[in-house]
Amino acid sequence: MFISGIGIVFTRGRGINSFEKALKEGWREPSRTGLLPAYRVNQEILADPSLTKKIRRADKFTRMALFSAYDAYMNSGIIVENNEKLGIILSTAFGPHSTTFSFIDDMLDYGDANASPTKFSNSVHNAAASYVSSVLGARGPTVTLAQFSFPFQKALLLAGLWLNEGRCEHVLCGCVDELNMVMEYVCKMKLKSAEDGIIKPFTFSASPSSVPGEGGAFFMLSKDKCVNNYGKVAGISFSGQMHGKPDITVIDADGMTGDETGYGEMANSGQTMAGYSPLFGSMLTGSAFSFAAASLMLKNQIAYECPVPDNSSGIKLCTATSEADIDQINCVKICSSEIISTIKIQK
């Protein structure tokens, strides 16, 4: 399948151009307004009267999903003639939990019989995908997935199956997660927070530090190569096996899934590595953002400088933004120190 459009909402803005700008500009301090340093998406990023008039009651989770999906669709330049062949796959780790807690606020404050129906209907996990489908008029298969392990990789796997079976000609496939005070508390209690605000992807620590983030990253995936083409997804593996040597390996080390020593073992093989999680923050769905970075590198034939190139083990890193001849990039995520997923994308 081919990557024909990308849409992103993250801490530094909206759209693929904002993301590319961040890749060029490098690391920035996270905000420190909550319980811990974090990469939050401000409300002004989510203001767009042309879209929000159609989704007046939508919450932050839905807005991040809708804006990133809509932008991926627009970025592709594709006009889908048969809207029953446009599918949607939204994958998330935690779903719209802010709205769930807001609904529980109602239950606790006003009683079980007096909670808001609007909040309830927006708290359902598939509400965001429903808004996307309504706004775009997409009438193909539409599913929402909830995963803690490999949420993006599994969504991508399913998109490939749908395209292969002919269920869809295009699939809008992406990830969304949000960060609120409750999740910040959970992160603070369960994870090691990077008090200096810096995610260090190349320390390969057994107990890495994190800086939580939030946002949405969607991709317009197409069965056939389209005018706007970022590259081709040539394989998805959950066994660590992937044929062909990549020019660059993008790792998802961000402190969210524990032991990262496995990335170090991979680095010892001498391949050029990169990691961009310090730009958007630690998320179980962060692989979608890394995949966006890799797609941009392939399309632009530019290797972007790693925003935090801490490299005590002297591995080969992308240390400067420069033109490069890139045929293949592997996006690698290690979960629980043992299960490795690799997405192979090619020019």
Add this chain to the structure above:
Amino acid sequence: MNIVISGIGAVSAAGTNLAENIDSLRYGKRNAGPVSIFPSRLPYPVFEVKSLPEKWNSTGMRTLSLALAAVEEALNDAGLPTQLSGFKTGVCLGTTVASQLNDIDFYDSFRKSGSADLKPIDRYLKGNLAEAVSHSVKASGPAITVVNACSSGTDAIGIAVSFLKNGICNIAIAGGADELNRVPLCGFGSLGILSNSLCAPFDRNRTGLNLGEGAGILVLEREDFYIGRGKKPLLYLSGYGSAADAYHLTAPRPDGKGLESAVRSALSDSGISPEDVCFINAHGTGTIDNDKAEGAVLSRVFGENIRFFSTKGYTGHTLGAAGGLEAAYTAEALKEGWIPASAGFACKDDEIPISPVSENTEINGSFAVSTSLAFGGNNAAIVIGRA
């Protein structure tokens, strides 16, 4: 590549295994009552699982317990071990409650004091339905949890079929599970679609749905793999279709175009025409809007003489489990050659062109359809075939 249904497991208020469930359908048992598993003053009757074996009562993980009970039954029925490490096995399950971070005591403590006991978080993180079931049975293939509201179970079955057809695995555990939970009970109550009495799908005087809980699990296998195990196929998962309304967050599209697309897609996937279908297990929640839209579509696609029923009157609406349970009932009905009376139906609604069967009815045919409609305008349908 044909996909065989090799095992079935079912847990609901209608029974803690498939045979008990089918007996309840056969004899018209409707085991509803007031909520007992959590405090509630809401007046709505619910369908609770009253006698889940102690073995499956993992504190605080009721959805997972329901799922594991049905998974074990389905694996036994398939003649497979309950530990599948030697096989290429995928897991695809639907749910709603297990995916939501909605522990009321945890949140109440946090909002009062800024801190809370993290045990509910630990349970939540360990309770992702497909991941937890996959871990429990030592499956080595992909594990995907579908959270498509009320069509989750049906969509999960459809995705599992894709796993198998594309050779990602030889065996798939598919279906759905959901527990009765205070948050959705309040939520559905707030929407004004819960009935104060027993639900009456497709009846003129229907007043809404009843919530329930349970799990419905199918074991699916690639036909070549199944035959290679020395088995003779009887039931097939012949087709799946899914389509979005692109219309409204909570209301079904009145013209039913999304459901019609899903049904026609499932028929096409199966390579059959509407005339080949001998009955339909309808979503039939008992709400005004759902039953009206669904009845219109079934009539339009299958004609006025199609035999159909809803089993929500026996189980309540089990949300993410509904598609799994109804697939289980559909497969068993096709195998046994009869369909149950649509519980709660008594009076024809003049706004719905067709009526469900009002008594147990013999059927004779090779294909049946099960439909699901969901919040968010998701529609899904599967076709089950008999050899």
